[in-house]
Each structure stands twice: as C-alpha cells, then as structure tokens.
Amino acid sequence: MSTERLPPYLLAEQTVLSRALAIIAGALVLLLAAFTVFPFVWMLLTSLRTQQEIFSNPGNLIPAAFNLDAYVKIWSELPFARLFVNSIVFAGGATLISLFFDSLAAYALSRLDFPGRTVAFYIVLATLMVPYQITLIPVFQTVFDFHWLNTYQGLIVPRATSAFGIFLLRQFFVTVPRDLDAAARLDGAGEFRIYWSIMLPLARPALATLAVFHFMYNWNDFLWPLVITSSTDMRTLPAGLTLFSGQFVVEHAVLMAGATISLAPLALAFFFAQRYFVQGIATTGIK
Amino acid sequence: MTFVTAGHRPRRWAHAGSGPLFLLPSALIIGVFVLYPIVQSLWMSLHDWSMFQISHPFIGLANYAELIHDRRFWNALLNTVIFTLATVPVQVIVGLVLAIALSRSTWWAVFLRSVYFFPVISSFATMAIVWRFLLSADVGPTASWLRALGVTPLDWLHSTIWALPAVILVGLWKNIGFTMVILLAALQDVPESLSEAAVLDGATRWQRFIHVTVLSIRHALLFTSVIAVIASLQVFDQVYVMTRGGPLFHTETLVTYMYEQGFTEYRSGYAAAIAWVLFILIVLVSIVQLRLFRYSDVD
Numbered sequence: 001m002s003t004e005r006l007p008p009y010l011l012a013e014q015t016v017l018s019r020a021l022a023i024i025a026g027a028l029v030l031l032l033a034a035f036t037v038f039p040f041v042w043m044l045l046t047s048l049r050t051q052q053e054i055f056s057n058p059g060n061l062i063p064a065a066f067n068l069d070a071y072v073k074i075w076s077e078l079p080f081a082r083l084f085v086n087s088i089v090f091a092g093g094a095t096l097i098s099l100f101f102d103s104l105a106a107y108a109l110s111r112l113d114f115p116g117r118t119v120a121f122y123i124v125l126a127t128l129m130v131p132y133q134i135t136l137i138p139v140f141q142t143v144f145d146f147h148w149l150n151t152y153q154g155l156i157v158p159r160a161t162s163a164f165g166i167f168l169l170r171q172f173f174v175t176v177p178r179d180l181d182a183a184a185r186l187d188g189a190g191e192f193r194i195y196w197s198i199m200l201p202l203a204r205p206a207l208a209t210l211a212v213f214h215f216m217y218n219w220n221d222f223l224w225p226l227v228i229t230s231s232t233d234m235r236t237l238p239a240g241l242t243l244f245s246g247q248f249v250v251e252h253a254v255l256m257a258g259a260t261i262s263l264a265p266l267a268l269a270f271f272f273a274q275r276y277f278v279q280g281i282a283t284t285g286i287k
Numbered sequence: 288m289t290f291v292t293a294g295h296r297p298r299r300w301a302h303a304g305s306g307p308l309f310l311l312p313s314a315l316i317i318g319v320f321v322l323y324p325i326v327q328s329l330w331m332s333l334h335d336w337s338m339f340q341i342s343h344p345f346i347g348l349a350n351y352a353e354l355i356h357d358r359r360f361w362n363a364l365l366n367t368v369i370f371t372l373a374t375v376p377v378q379v380i381v382g383l384v385l386a387i388a389l390s391r392s393t394w395w396a397v398f399l400r401s402v403y404f405f406p407v408i409s410s411f412a413t414m415a416i417v418w419r420f421l422l423s424a425d426v427g428p429t430a431s432w433l434r435a436l437g438v439t440p441l442d443w444l445h446s447t448i449w450a451l452p453a454v455i456l457v458g459l460w461k462n463i464g465f466t467m468v469i470l471l472a473a474l475q476d477v478p479e480s481l482s483e484a485a486v487l488d489g490a491t492r493w494q495r496f497i498h499v500t501v502l503s504i505r506h507a508l509l510f511t512s513v514i515a516v517i518a519s520l521q522v523f524d525q526v527y528v529m530t531r532g533g534p535l536f537h538t539e540t541l542v543t544y545m546y547e548q549g550f551t552e553y554r555s556g557y558a559a560a561i562a563w564v565l566f567i568l569i570v571l572v573s574i575v576q577l578r579l580f581r582y583s584d585v586d
Binding site for chain 2: 158
C-alpha cells in the first residue's frame with residue numbers, strides 16, 4: 001500500500017504494525033491466487049508431457065520437452081471432435097434460441113399491454129428461484145416420452161428460454177424511453193418490427209452479457225447432458241471427458257489436452273470480453 | 288388474441304393482441320419444462336413410479352416414509368449439511384476479504400481479480416477431473432511432493448476422513464471468485480463520504496470496517512450467502528467426478544443420491560421424493576434469509 005495515495009487523515013494510521021499486517025495480507029492474497037491458478041497451469045503443462053514422464057516423475061512441473069503428441073492423439077483416441085461439435089451445437093443453439101425467445105417475452109412484459117401480464121411477470125420471477133435439479137426427474141420423463149433422449153432437441157428445447165434472461169432483458173427494456181417506439185408506432189410499424197429494429201439494437205450490451213452467460217452456463221453444464229444423453233455420440237465435452245477419464249485406456253496427457261481444449265473457447269472469450277462475463281455474474285447479484 | 292374482452296381501451300387493441308403471441312414460446316417452454324415438472328415431481332413422489340414401467344401405483348406418502356428409515360438418505364443429508372456449513376462461511380468471508388483487498392483499480396488488483404474469477408467460468412466437471420488427478424496418490428503431484436518431504440501421502444479421495452474435506456476445498460476453489468465479484472460490485476456503491484465521516488468521528492479501522500463497510504453491503508452479503516447455501520445444497524458435479532459419492536458413501540450428497548436413485552436404479556418416485564425434500568429445504572432457507580433481509584431493513 002503506497003502512502004502517497006492515502007488522504008492525509010489516514011496517514012496517522014500508517015504505523016509499523018498496520019504496515020506489517022498489510023504486507024502479510026498481501027502475501028496471503030498472492031498465495032491464494034497461486035493456489036487458484038495452479039490447477040490450470042498444471043493442466044496445461046501436463047498436457048505437454050509424455051505418459052512415461054508423468055508416471056516416473058509426477059511432481060515435476062515443467063515438461064522435459066514440449067510435446068504436442070497429446071493434442072494429436074486426442075482426436076483419434078477419443079471421439080473428441082464429436083464431443084466438441086455436440087458442445088458447440090448444444091451451447092450455441094441453446095444460447096441463440098434463448099436470446100430470441102427471452103427477448104420476445106421481455107418485450108411483451110415491458111412494452112405490450114395484455115391481460116395477465118403482471119401475473120406472467122410474477123411467474124417468471126417465481127421460476128427464477130427453482131433450481132433445475134428439482135425438476136430433473138419429471139423433465140427426464142417428459143423428454144423420454146417425447147422420444148428426445150440422445151437428441152439435440154432434447155438437450156436444447158428445455159434450455160431454449162430462461163427466467164433469468166427474460167428478467168434481465170425486461171429490466172433493460174423498461175429503461176428505454178417510450179418515445180422511440182411510440183414514434184415508430186405512429187409511422188405504422190408493427191410490434192415485431194419495433195422489437196426487431198428498435199429494441200434489439202438498443203439492447204446490444206444486455207444481449208451480449210446474456211449471450212455470454214447462456215453460452216458459459218450450457219457449455220459447462222454437466223448434470224443436464226449427463227441425464228439427457230447416454231450414447232457416446234451425443235455427449236458434450238464435460239460429460240464425455242468425465243466418462244473417458246474413468247477408463248484406463250486414456251493417457252493422462254491426452255485427458256489434460258482435452259480439458260485444455262474444452263476450456264479454450266471460454267478462456268479466449270474471457271480474455272477479450274471479460275466485462276461481459278463479470279456483468280453476467282454480477283447481474284445475478286442484482287436480481 | 289381472443290381473450291381480450293369488451294371495449295375498454297380500444298385504442299390499445301392493436302398491441303394488446305400481440306402480447307401473448309410474443310410471450311408464447313417462452314410460456315410454452317417454462318410451462319412444459321418448469322411449472323408442470325414441479326407439480327409432476329410431487330405427483331410422482333406419491334407413486335411407486337419406475338422410469339420405464341407402464342403402471343405407477345399410488346402409494347401415498349410411502350416414499351417419504353421410506354426416506355425416514357433410509358440410512359443412506361440421512362447420511363446424504365448430513366453430508367450435504369456439513370458441506371454447506373463448511374463452505375458458506377469460508378466462501379463469504381474469504382470472498383469479502385478478497386473483494387476489499389482488490390477493490391483498488393491498480394493493474395495488479397485488476398489482474399488478481401481475473402485470476403480469482405477464472406475458476407468461475409471454467410467447467411466444474413472438467414476441472415474436477417484435473418483436481419482428481421492433482422490429489423491422486425499414484426500419479427498426482429501433491430503426493431509426490433509430500434513424499435519428497437518425507438511424509439507418506441494419503442490417498443485423499445479414497446479416505447473416509449479426507450474425501451469430504453477435499454470435495455469442500457474444490458468447491459471453495461471454484462466459487463470464491465463468484466462471491467468476490469458480487470461483493471466488489473456492492474463495495475463500489477458504498478459512498479466514500481461515509482468512511483470519511485467515521486474517521487472524523489474517531490472510529491478505528493476495525494470499527495469502520497464493521498459499521499461502515501459491512502453494514503453498507505449487508506444486502507449483498509446476505510444475497511451471496513443465500514446463493515452459496517442454495518448452490519451448496521445442490522452440490523453434485525465435483526462429487527460425481529471426484530468420488531462418485533464414495534468411499535463408502537462418505538461424500539454422497541442429496542443430489543448425487545437423487546441421481547443414483549433416479550438414473551441408476553430408475554426409481555423415479557423415490558428420487559422425486561428426495562428432490563422435494565431438497566426443494567423444501569431450499570425454500571425454508573430462503574424464507575429464513577428473507578426474514579433476515581426484513582429485519583435488517585427495520586433497524
């Protein structure tokens with residue numbers, strides 16, 4: 001902590017003791033940060049080692065040679081391409097459709113007058129508090145009855161809207177001045193037109209936040225794809241990797257390469273658009 | 288739509304009609320996959336319901352009666368409660384300390400915030416594979432380091448004593464960043480003038496921390512504890528990946544037991560009863576927390 005930044009009335013408190021405490025606190029924060037980042041670093045470094053090296057010297061951090069074999073083998077030893085495509089289709093599909101449906105519903109709840117609107121909004125608020133684990137058993141039964149197990153529609157449709165998304169966008173839409181759509185309405189624009197060409201472009205930051213949130217949530221989800229899919233062909237990355245990690249045929253480096261690749265899209269997105277991730281998470285705090 | 292009755296507000300008819308239409312896709316999905324399943328779950332829990340069987344005889348509260356005598360259920364409930372009690376205070380306190388320590392906008396604070404937040408965006412199941420590997424007694428690095436220090440390493444995840452603490456540790460590793468981010472957002476709204484006024488009144492640093500900082504963000508603190516409690520009661524991913532509830536059910540939780548009953552034993556009715564117990568537990572906790580919110584608003 002540098003003293004020159006502090007307002008003068010705080011300077012008196014800069015005793016030796018408080019400085020020592022600040023240094024200890026700083027060291028703990030750094031140590032905890034090292035602990036936090038360690039599994040990622042170790043995952044990446046292990047993916048570059050050979051199986052023999054992992055077994056003979058498990059405590060070594062730095063690989064003897066940077067070996068990219070695991071990144072080649074992963075595509076042949078596991079149906080990794082298939083898992084990756086499934087994750088893209090599931091997380092991407094659920095995100096796109098959910099953005100569309102969430103924003104349609106949010107538009108209705110913020111701009112359109114119809115009987116039952118308030119009730120509908122309260123129902124959305126109430127379902128916000130229901131975790132999906134609670135409804136998993138009957139939802140599985142429904143998906144089974146629809147013959148949707150092991151299908152993309154089985155994975156995507158129940159995730160094609162979210163109370164959280166509707167709520168988030170509704171809160172954004174109510175802040176948009178009504179003059180804008182009133183003018184368009186006078187010009188004879190239909191509701192869908194106003195929604196599509198006035199509201200959606202204005203809501204771009206909120207939509208981006210929600211898109212990141214939905215994509216991350218579905219890309220990382222484990223229990224849902226585990227329940228809805230049972231064939232290897234339809235597994236997503238987290239469920240698929242877990243399944244293969246229990247088998248001895250898979251080399252550790254290959255598994256870590258798979259984990260690294262499956263983390264890469266979100267890590268890259270996080271690197272370039274961190275604020276949308278933080279906003280998405282922080283917004284769950286506002287609701 | 289047709290249920291727009293009578294002639295009041297005739298000028299609004301034009302958009303009164305499209306409202307339900309805009310709402311339709313979301314209403315259908317929420318109805319079929321959220322609202323109906325809540326009721327259906329209760330209904331199933333009152334039946335001897337097997338996943339792939341055609342007849343499901345009504346058995347009243349027999350599933351719940353069975354739960355009361357099911358030692359595995361009580362064990363899962365106890366593990367879940369231990370997990371929650373161990374996780375929530377640490378998560379909130381460490382999250383708060385980190386939020387305060389990193390609330391400055393220096394480059395290193397911004398960087399460390401990203402570091403702490405990174406586990407939040409990663410897949411828990413995938414990272415649990417990495418953790419299982421890290422804690423493994425034969426190929427894990429931690430065991431190898433302990434051996435180098437002359438300590439015989441434990442097989443943490445196969446130890447009836449240490450498996451649950453290991454699962455708790457990994458849960459904290461994953462979720463502390465979430466608490467930190469929400470508290471950081473709350474800290475930004477605390478007016479600087481409050482702290483300055485307290486200094487003028489002669490408040491010590493500790494007094495300022497309790498009476499100004501903590502009191503100003505009490506809603507965010509309560510909120511993060513509610514979220515942490517709800518998430519802890521539903522703990523599943525890292526348990527399933529790291530221990531499958533073992534060794535000998537020592538890490539089995541309510542959701543892993545529900546999963547086991549529902550999707551391995553195919554006892555949907557019994558699993559639904561477990562889900563309802565969990566649901567009631569979550570609702571009760573939320574009500575208690577809402578009370579706390581109200582009390583804190585009165586003072």
